[in-house]
Amino acid sequence: MKKFMRSKMALCLTVILALTVTACGGNNNANSSSGGEAQGNAGGGKKTGILFWSPFSGSDGPFMKKIVDKYNSSQDQYKVNFVIQPNGEYYKQLDVALSTGKERPDLMIMHVDQVPTYQSKDQLQPIDGLAAAAGINESDFAEAPVKYATIDSKLYTIPLDIHPVVMYYNKDLFEKAGITSPPTNRAEFDAAVLKLTDKAKGIYGYVVPTLWPQQFIFPSLVWQNGGELWNGTDVAYNSPEAVEMVQWLRDMVEKGISPANVQQDGENTLFLQGKNAIQFNGPWMKSQFDEAGLNYGVAVMPQIGAAKQAIYAGSHGFVTPKAVTDSNTLAGIGDFLKYVSGNSLDWAESGQAVASKTVMESAEFKAMEFQSTVSESFSSVQFAPNVLNWGTIIEPVWGELSNAILGKKSPQQAMDDAVAKSRQAMK
Known part of the structure; x- marks a missing residue:
């Protein structure tokens, strides 16, 4: 290697x-x-x-x-x-x-x-x-x-400038659910998305993206939970800390808080339609939401992980x-x-x-x-880990993360497979 x-x-x-x-x-x-x-x-x-x-x-x-x-x-x-x-x-x-x-x-x-x-x-x-x-x-x-x-x-x-992932939320849906402020931690977030979900009306608390912008979301969650993408000598996204966050994403699909099989940009489409209460994305989405006339708010991404606040940015x-x-x-x-x-x-x-x-x-x-x-x-x-050719190394994660969110593989198996593929790319 x-x-x-x-x-x-x-x-x-x-x-x-x-x-x-x-x-x-x-x-x-x-x-x-x-x-x-x-x-x-x-x-x-x-x-x-x-x-x-x-x-x-x-x-x-x-x-x-x-x-x-x-x-x-x-x-x-x-x-x-x-x-x-x-x-x-x-x-x-x-x-x-x-x-x-x-x-x-x-x-x-x-x-x-x-x-x-x-x-x-x-x-x-x-x-x-x-x-x-x-x-x-x-x-x-x-x-x-x-x-x-x-x-x-x-x-x-x-x-x-700095453009971190942030949390957008639908103010009208929050008001209907009786939620007076955006969540700041995992407990508040989990409670909020349950209240916000109304499957009879096709409204979801948080639509889990299977692809983009997971490149901003997943690293944030791993770091927040005390994990690393790179541990100093090797890729590390199959650690217990990382797998727990993948399972958290999958759980929202299994509980019906998020629809299954969300296509590319599907979470954004539903947000624009007023059917997705919360979205994690970048500041560049502001103009699109403004033009759509959405009654939305923006907040710092909650600390979902147990270790620290950490937010991926460009x-x-x-x-x-x-x-x-x-x-x-x-x-x-x-x-x-x-x-x-x-x-x-x-x-x-x-x-x-x-x-x-x-x-x-x-x-x-x-x-x-x-x-x-x-x-x-x-x-x-x-920002991204200080590793040469990092984009090539981490590329397998996105497909395997999608497999886990869609239920095609267990979170542990998906991340183990991602690590194996990344190590192959490093040879």
Whole structure:
């Protein structure tokens, strides 16, 4: 068996790319805003151009464009050229640009779980020196992404946001069931879903997804129950702590709290129809629920496990290629990131909970009920294990977890089979 541990950091779940791609938007058309080519440098009397790539090709793109436009209008030394790449092809396009140097960005958005991979390929430069020169401090941001993206004592990203799994609930169904507040622990959750279930009307307390977004839910449950996905030397999702959480999910199907054989996105369809009282999903669902006119609430995911509160999350951040060496360009990047760190309220308006403490502590952000609630999870978030090729290793879990939830295998057998398949992938 090959050794898969990195010294400090590692690759994220490959599958989380699909998850966070969903969070980043919908259409596949490359989009350019605030555009133009690099326009020389300040020394030549022209603005220094900064090519900035992002995967925000959905509804969130205009919010980042607004930030870029405001920055460009706020000063006359730098011009940020904002380019949106097709979200599904983002990392493929980035790999080509970084390896060939053709149309290489000076600054790009990167999911925090991807940072160790690109750093290990020697394609990123530490950003702490650039940040310090611009007056940006690590302490200005939520701790989790800063800690994760610090490799060999060097910081490689400036965090933009954190998107943890959260709990959405139907306020109308809660009121009818006489439940006055969202559950915060297992006992409250189990009692609530029983009250919320009305099989005669086709209403369920909690519809258990068999596929997505289990990639966010299952790790949270395992960690909450004192288990690990990786124990330091081997995969560990067949531990008693993990199997207990799989059984908990299966029990809700057997008790009729959830329908059986839920198809992809079935839990969301029922939530939109007012027939699923509770859903665990990401902040990116907000716009869909708003557009549907749902009377819903959002809360921190309850601590279902017995050990601790732990919530799986993703995060967007800014990174710079190692090949960017021009001093004017680097100074411009620092100036732009300094601006964003204090002016990311426009990004919060997209539904995201920003990582900047300056913005989080502002009265304007605190008045955003949804975003401020999401940020309450930040102290408990965890990212993917620090294991190389983790996405490939953990991939068998999702099919086997589905088998357990559907009753095709016992939870223990399903997780044992997942571990065996993961170990095979590690050879």
